[in-house]
Amino acid sequence: MIRVSAVLLAGSVLAGDWSQFRGPRGDGIAAGANPPVEWGEDRGVKWFREVHGRGWSSPVVSGGKVWVTTATEKGTELFVVALDAATGRVLLDQKLFDVPNPQFIHAFNSAASPTAVAAGDRVWVTFGSPGTACLDAATGKVLWERRDLECNHYRGSGSSPILHEGRLYLNFDGSDLQYVVALDAATGRTIWKVNRSIDYKDLGADGKPESEGDWRKAYTTCHIAEFGGVTQLLSQGAKGFYGYDPVTGKELWRVEERTSHSAGTRPVVGDGMVYIPTGWSQGQVLALRPGGAGEVLDVNGTETESGALKLVWRSKRNVPKKPALLLQDGLLFGIDDNGVATCWDAKTGTSLWNERVGGNYSASPVIAGGRIYFCSEQGKTTVVAAKREYLKLAENQLGDGFMASPAVVDNALILRSRSGVYRVE
Numbered sequence: 001m002i003r004v005s006a007v008l009l010a011g012s013v014l015a016g017d018w019s020q021f022r023g024p025r026g027d028g029i030a031a032g033a034n035p036p037v038e039w040g041e042d043r044g045v046k047w048f049r050e051v052h053g054r055g056w057s058s059p060v061v062s063g064g065k066v067w068v069t070t071a072t073e074k075g076t077e078l079f080v081v082a083l084d085a086a087t088g089r090v091l092l093d094q095k096l097f098d099v100p101n102p103q104f105i106h107a108f109n110s111a112a113s114p115t116a117v118a119a120g121d122r123v124w125v126t127f128g129s130p131g132t133a134c135l136d137a138a139t140g141k142v143l144w145e146r147r148d149l150e151c152n153h154y155r156g157s158g159s160s161p162i163l164h165e166g167r168l169y170l171n172f173d174g175s176d177l178q179y180v181v182a183l184d185a186a187t188g189r190t191i192w193k194v195n196r197s198i199d200y201k202d203l204g205a206d207g208k209p210e211s212e213g214d215w216r217k218a219y220t221t222c223h224i225a226e227f228g229g230v231t232q233l234l235s236q237g238a239k240g241f242y243g244y245d246p247v248t249g250k251e252l253w254r255v256e257e258r259t260s261h262s263a264g265t266r267p268v269v270g271d272g273m274v275y276i277p278t279g280w281s282q283g284q285v286l287a288l289r290p291g292g293a294g295e296v297l298d299v300n301g302t303e304t305e306s307g308a309l310k311l312v313w314r315s316k317r318n319v320p321k322k323p324a325l326l327l328q329d330g331l332l333f334g335i336d337d338n339g340v341a342t343c344w345d346a347k348t349g350t351s352l353w354n355e356r357v358g359g360n361y362s363a364s365p366v367i368a369g370g371r372i373y374f375c376s377e378q379g380k381t382t383v384v385a386a387k388r389e390y391l392k393l394a395e396n397q398l399g400d401g402f403m404a405s406p407a408v409v410d411n412a413l414i415l416r417s418r419s420g421v422y423r424v425e
Contacts, residue, residue, distance in 0.1 A: 018061040018407035018414070021115035021160040022364060026223055027268050028326050030368035030408035037371065037383050038394045039424045045398070046412070047088030050420040051081055055112030056362070056403040057160075059414045059421060061085055062118035063137060066407070066414055066421060069125055075102035075111030078127050080135065083421060085409060092140045097131040097147075109156035110403075113219075117163045124168055124185065128157025132170065134188060144188035151177040158219030158264060164233075164246060167191060169222045173237045175213030180222070180235050180242075182249060192249035198240040198256065215239070218279070219264035219322075227272065227290045234274060236263050241276055243290055253291040253309050256298045260284065265324040265364070268332075270346065273312060275325050275332055283319040285334065287312040287349060313349030318342050324364035324405075326372065328386055335361050335374050343388065353390040357382045364405040368413075375402040379417065398422065 022028045036044055055070035066083040076099050082092035105111055116125045118137060126132040129152075133145040151174030159171040168183040178196040183189065200216055220236040224246060233246040238261050243252040263279035274288045286299060291309020304311045318340040326333040331352070332344040339359045343352045359376030366373050367386050371393060374382045379401045385391040399417030407414040412425035 016061075016410050017063070017118075018059070018409055019119050020060060020117045020162060021058055021221055022266055022324060022405065023366070023408065026162065026221075026266060028324060028364055028366045028405075029328060030366060033408045034369040034411045035373075035408055035413045036411075036425060039396050039398065041398060044424050046423040046425055048420055048422050049083055049088040049090065051416075052093075053079065053112070054110045054418075056110045057112050057416075058115040058363075058405040059407045059416050060116050060118045061407050061409045061414060062123070063120075065091060065118070065137065067116045067118050067123055067125075068404075068416060068421065069112040069114070069116060069127065071111035071127070075099055075105055075130070078112060078130060080116070080123070080125050080140070082137075082140070085414070085423070088421070088423060094140045096125065096133055096142065096145075097127065099130045103129065103153055104155070105153075106155035109158065111156065113156060113158045115160040115405075117161050117168070119163060122185070124161055124163065126157075126161050126170060128153050128159070128172070129174075132161070132183075132188075134185070146183070146188050149181060151175075151179075152213070154213040154217050160221040160266075162222050162224065164224045167246065169233060169235075169246070171218065171220055171222060171235055171237070173216065173218035173220070175216050178216060178218075178237055180233075180244065180249065182246070194244065194249040194251065196237045196240065196242070197251055197254060198237065200239070214280070215261045217262050219262065221266040223267050223269065225269045225274070232290065234267050234269070236265075236267065236276055238263065238279075241267075241274075241286075241288070252293055253295040254297075255286070255288055255309065255311070256296065257284070257286065257300060258298070259300055262321075264322045265320065268325050268327040270327045271330070273346070275327060275346070277320045277325065277334070280321055282316075283321055285315040285319050285325070285332075285344070287314070287346070315342075315344060315349055315351070317351070318354060320361075322362045326365055326367050326386075328367055331386070331388060333365070333367075333372055333386065335365060337361050339376065341374065341384065343390070352388050355390045357384070357392075363402045366406050366408055368408050373406060373413070375406055375415065377401045377403060381415075398424070
């Protein structure tokens with residue numbers, strides 16, 4: 001039996017909130033929502049609000065407010081912006097951090113790519129090493145901040161925080177340091193901090209030393225799930241996927257996958273299994289059954305299981321690098337960065353359909369109303385039936401391209417383009 005935590009802080013997440021990266025359960029599924037199938041610049045757009053600067057963080061919605069982060073082009077100034085979810089009116093536009101000497105950021109990334117968490121009267125935002133802060137959601141007052149959690153992000157940050165039972169969890173996987181940290185959400189103090197246990201001493205798949213940043217780098221987001229009555233923190237780093245005790249940070253088990261690097265998604269879970277894309281180079285989709293204490297499995301070796309820890313299946317075709325997967329009703333859906341969508345049987349890994357949707361993709365898709373919404377970097381949203389047979393329902397062109405993943409509120413889509421935020425309904 002598996003159970004995913006849908007509660008961030010007891011009593012703080014309201015029905016209709018999209019409170020974190022990939023929604024209230026962190027899986028990209030908007031239960032009970034029925035957003036539109038068709039729209040365009042001249043129809044179906046309730047409002048559009050331009051957002052200054054450059055930021056790829058996905059919108060989150062809590063208490064009638066839409067929250068995004070943004071930054072100046074070079075990342076020297078970092079901001080949080082709140083919009084009225086009903087009207088798009090700017091409620092807050094506040095600079096949080098000055099960064100006189102920012103780290104290098106790849107042209108494809110931004111200095112404001114991690115997504116916020118908003119719950120009740122608090123909002124938590126991070127920009128990675130430049131700073132993490134907790135704000136009063138009503139006033140924007142900074143309640144605490146941390147600027148001492150550092151790593152060399154190498155090509156920029158991308159890992160979003162998650163919130164569970166009063167603890168804020170963040171991944172820091174840089175070219176120099178790789179660790180996971182749990183903070184007290186109320187005060188910002190460190191509860192625990194654990195280094196990744198992968199040694200990184202061998203060579204990468206291309207024969208280059210792993211000291212060359214990419215082989216140690218990851219952009220992933222943690223996830224909380226329960227397996228066999230045990231709550232676990234799932235966290236993916238470079239060349240490894242880990243199960244931790246969320247209270248103590250103790251590593252419970254680890255899966256090593258050393259042929260790929262720079263993983264960038266959030267895992268999905270169901271039927272006692274975990275599904276992850278492994279990243280760049282020789283990427284794979286892995287279906288894993290979590291293991292027991294101390295178990296380690298190298299999925300590129302000859303064994304497929306180590307005690308209870310098991311590789312159930314893998315797929316090497318059209319593997320997403322940046323967009324996360326979707327899991328519903330025994331079907332696993334994904335879209336690779338070059339616009340090919342796939343539906344797998346979640347138990348067996350059998351490909352049920354594989355279709356070229358077109359475009360390039362960084363945003364993670366969502367499911368709402370039995371439909372999948374794929375938002376491309378070119379501004380096209382393709383709507384497909386979430387079924388065993390491929391059925392395209394609509395194509396909708398809007399804005400100047402989507403790097404951020406959609407939010408779903410009531411029966412509306414909140415879409416962040418490169419230049420601003422739309423409400424479509």
